[in-house]
Amino acid sequence: MRTLLNEVKLIEExxxxxxxxxxxxxxxxxxxxxxSFDQKVKQQAIAYDVVNCYGRERLRHxxxxxxxxxxxxxxxRGFALKVLKWFTIK
Amino acid sequence: MEEATxxxxxxxxxxxxxxxxxxxxxxxxxxKYIAKRGGSFEEAKDVFQDALIAYxxxxxxxxxxxxxxxxxxxxGIVKHLWSRKFGDDIKQQxxxxxxxxxxxDDDATQGPALHQITRLVASAGERCLQLLTAFYYDKxxxxxxxxxxxxTQNIRLPYKSISALRK
Numbered sequence: 393m394r395t396l397l398n399e400v401k402l403i404e405e406x407x408x409x410x411x412x413x414x415x416x417x418x419x420x421x422x423x424x425x426x427x428s429f430d431q432k433v434k435q436q437a438i439a440y441d442v443v444n445c446y447g448r449e450r451l452r453h454x455x456x457x458x459x460x461x462x463x464x465x466x467x468x469r470g471f472a473l474k475v476l477k478w479f480t481i482k
Numbered sequence: 483m484e485e486a487t488x489x490x491x492x493x494x495x496x497x498x499x500x501x502x503x504x505x506x507x508x509x510x511x512x513x514k515y516i517a518k519r520g521g522s523f524e525e526a527k528d529v530f531q532d533a534l535i536a537y538x539x540x541x542x543x544x545x546x547x548x549x550x551x552x553x554x555x556x557x558g559i560v561k562h563l564w565s566r567k568f569g570d571d572i573k574q575q576x577x578x579x580x581x582x583x584x585x586x587d588d589d590a591t592q593g594p595a596l597h598q599i600t601r602l603v604a605s606a607g608e609r610c611l612q613l614l615t616a617f618y619y620d621k622x623x624x625x626x627x628x629x630x631x632x633x634t635q636n637i638r639l640p641y642k643s644i645s646a647l648r649k
Contacts, residue, residue, distance in 0.1 A: 440618060442611075443611065443614045443615055443618045443619055444618070444619055446611055446615055446619070447615040447618075447619025447620065448535060448539075448619070450615065451497070451535055451538060452531065452535065454494070454497055454498065454501065455501050455531050455534055455535070456531070457498075458498060458501045458502050458505055459505070459527060459531070461502075462502075462505055462506070462509075471506060471510075474510050475509060475510050475513045475523075476523070478513050478514050478517035478518070479513070479517050479522065479523045479526075
C-alpha cells in the first residue's frame with residue numbers, strides 16, 4: 393500500500409509540475425520503458441481532469457441557483473429590475 | 483462521515499455567499515456592458531457566469547492571485563469573453579465548416595470526460611468524488627481535512643482516493 397501511495401504521490405507531483413527535476417526525469421524515463429506505468433500516468437491525469445470537470449459543473453449549478461434566487465425571489469426584486477432595465481429599453 | 487458532511491456543507495455555504503455578493507455587486511455593470519453591445523439577457527448571464535467560474539478557479543487556494551478589486555477583475559474577464567464571443571461569431575459566419583469541425587472536436591474531448599465521471603461515480607462513490615473535488619478543485623486547506631484523516635486513519639486520503647479512481 394505504502395509503495396502504491398508513493399507512486400501516486402510521485403506521479404501527482406510530476407503532473408502538477410511540483411516534482412524535483414530528478415524525479416520528473418525518472419517518471420519520464422520509466423514511462424518509456426514500462427508501458428503499464430505509462431498507462432497509470434495517463435489514467436491518473438484523466439482522474440484529475442474528471443475531478444476538475446465535476447467541480448466546474450457543480451460550481452455552474454451553484455451559480456445558476458444564485459441567479460435563480462436573484463431573479464425570482466421577491467426580496468431581490470429591486471436588483472432584478474436594475475439589471476432587466478438594460479434589456480427592455482433599446 | 484459526519485465531519486465530511488459538515489466540511490462540504492460549510493464550503494458550499496461560503497461559496498453561495500461569495501457568489502451572491504459578487505452577483506449583486508458586478509452583474510448590473512456586466513449586464514449594462516453587454517446590453518449596450520446588443521447582447522441579450524441570456525448572453526449576459528452566460529458570459530457573466532463563465533467569468534465567475536474563471537474568477538473562482540483563479541482565487542481558490544491562492545487568494546493573492548488577484549490583486550485588483552474582484553469587481554474590476556470580473557468585469558475584465560466579461561469584456562474579454564464578450565469580445566472573444568463576438569470574434570468567434572464572425573469567424574463562424576465565414577467558416578461554417580470550421581465551426582462544425584470544432585463542435586465535433588469538442589464532443590470528442592468532452593464525451594470521454596463525462597463518460598468517465600458517470601463510471602467513477604458508480605465505482606468510487608459520489609462522496610469520494612465530492613471530497614476529491616473539495617481537495618483538488620476547491621483547494622480547501624489541507625488542515626480542514628486533518629480531522630477527517632485522523633478519524634478515518636487515512637493519513638493520505640487524497641492519494642488513496644486518486645489511486646482508487648485510477649483503476
